[in-house]
Amino acid sequence: MxxxxxxxxxxxxxxxxxxxxxxxxxxxxxxxxxLGSFGKLTIVYAFAALLLIIELGLTGYVVGQTHRNWWGESPSQFAFMLFTTVWSILILIYIAITPAVAPSLYIPVAALALLALTALFWFAGSIAMAVLVGIPDCNGNNFCQSAQAGVVFGFFNWIVFTGLAIWEGMGFARGRSTSTAKPTPYAGA
Incomplete structure (x- = not known):
């Protein structure tokens, strides 16, 4: 039927x-x-925060292990990835929370520049760490596996922050194009 x-x-x-x-x-x-006010961008921010927490744990562990084993010095590639992770957390807080809490402090040009710089940091740090780590056979070595995972999550973070920079750039370009349009003359003049 x-x-x-x-x-x-x-x-x-x-x-x-x-x-x-x-x-x-x-x-x-x-x-x-x-989604209402809980938009797609909020989901992207939450995903980026999750990736950053994972990267913070991985690179923190790797830096801690090399700091102990290399007589107080950690390779600069690992330290730079740890810096990039902390930097990205601060930038994500600014990008995600400032427009909702204090819109007068949110500057679109600064947000675009910070996101582009952060994407550049992730790319440079991930490449440098990948060159240092290489493709070793870890055989169950936690340090080696954590370093490899740090490289992978570094590239994931690079993709996310590049996407956020592109998204912010498109919004900035859209905002500028409407504000630079020729003003229409006042009809009463």
Whole structure:
């Protein structure tokens, strides 16, 4: 038996789906996630924070192990990755929280420059650490595996911060294009 809905039922269902944020594809209805004020960018920030916490643990462990084993000196590549992780956490706090808490302190040009610089730091640090670590056969060595994972998560962070810089750049360009448009003359003049 085929299910047929009356015109009245179809109209009521259509209104309900519109109110719930659902789209209709022919006879099939699909729900779209309506995030409201909890937008997609918030999810990206949360994902970046998760990656940064993982990277902080990995590089902190690697720096701690090399600091003990190398007579007080850690290779600069590991130390730079640790610096980049802490720097990125501070930048992420500024980018994610300042527009909501203190919008007057949020400067789009500064945010774009900070994100681009952070993406550059991640790229340089990940390449430098990858060159130092190489592709050794770790054979269950925690230090070696942590260093390799630090390189991988460094490249993940580079991708995320490059994407955020592009997103911020597109928003900045969109904002500038509307503000540099020719003003229309006042009709009463």
């Amino acid at each position: 085929k299910y047929r809905e009356s015109a009245k039922e179809h109209e009521v269902m259509g209104r309900a789906h519109v109110m719930l944020g659902c789209k209709s594809r022919g006879r099939r209805r699909t729900a779209i996630m309506n």
